[in-house]
Amino acid sequence: MHWYDPEAGKVEEVGTPSTDEEALGMLSGYPGSGRLVERYVVLREEGLGVKQALAFVVHRLRMFRPRHPNLGRTREPRRFS
Template sequence: MYWYNPKTRSTETRPAPHTDAEARVLLDGNLNTESFVTEYEKLRDSGMNVEQALIFTGHEFRLRQLAFRAAR
């Protein structure tokens, strides 16, 4: 899967996780982990599969980062 990793603030290609637990590991270990996981869970609850929810989570935080930069 190709996605924006909000934890490292970079894009990467990696094997897609198969479970929610595997996805959460990718989002863990950052000061913003709680925000990342909350967004991921919201997307999963809306019916997205694991890979899609993780990609959209990364995309959401990338857009927030760009909006913050533009507001400066």
């Protein structure tokens, strides 16, 4: 599966986790991972599969941590005097 590694900040190809322990291991280990783990647990309790819950959590992370932070921002006008 394609995996966005939040620690490295890049997408890589990894094996799909088959257990909650493997998925939680992928999510933990960097600042802010506690919220991701909590969200993953809630999604699993709601009935999502391991891969579905993991994909949803990481997709949400990427939405709030864009690769191009200045995209869509206008530049300050340059003043020539």
